[in-house]
Amino acid sequence: MAHDKNGKITIDEVALRLGYSINQAQKLLKSFEDLGVAYSAVERGVKYWYFPALWKLNRKRSKAKTHRTV
Numbered sequence: 001m002a003h004d005k006n007g008k009i010t011i012d013e014v015a016l017r018l019g020y021s022i023n024q025a026q027k028l029l030k031s032f033e034d035l036g037v038a039y040s041a042v043e044r045g046v047k048y049w050y051f052p053a054l055w056k057l058n059r060k061r062s063k064a065k066t067h068r069t070v
Contacts, residue, residue, distance in 0.1 A: 007054035010046060 014025040029049045032038040038049045 007051045008048045009051075010048055014049075 011022060011025045011029060014020060014029060015022050018025070018028075020028070029038065029040070032049065032051075033040060037053070038051045040047055040049050042048075
């Protein structure tokens with residue numbers, strides 16, 4: 001999910017995509033924070049969870065797409 005959003009996602013997106021309650025989604029995202037896989041921050045009044053490992057992955061894929069020849 002976060003991969004589709006360039007490494008960031010909201011709790012509402014998690015709940016909707018997984019069919020979780022907000023409470024279940026909160027527990028899942030908190031567990032990712034506790035493991036050091038993600039961190040949260042508020043951006044323009046919306047809380048996001050960021051997955052830095054996906055930023056690097058997305059940059060590599062983006063570069064690979066721009067360097068392809070047809």
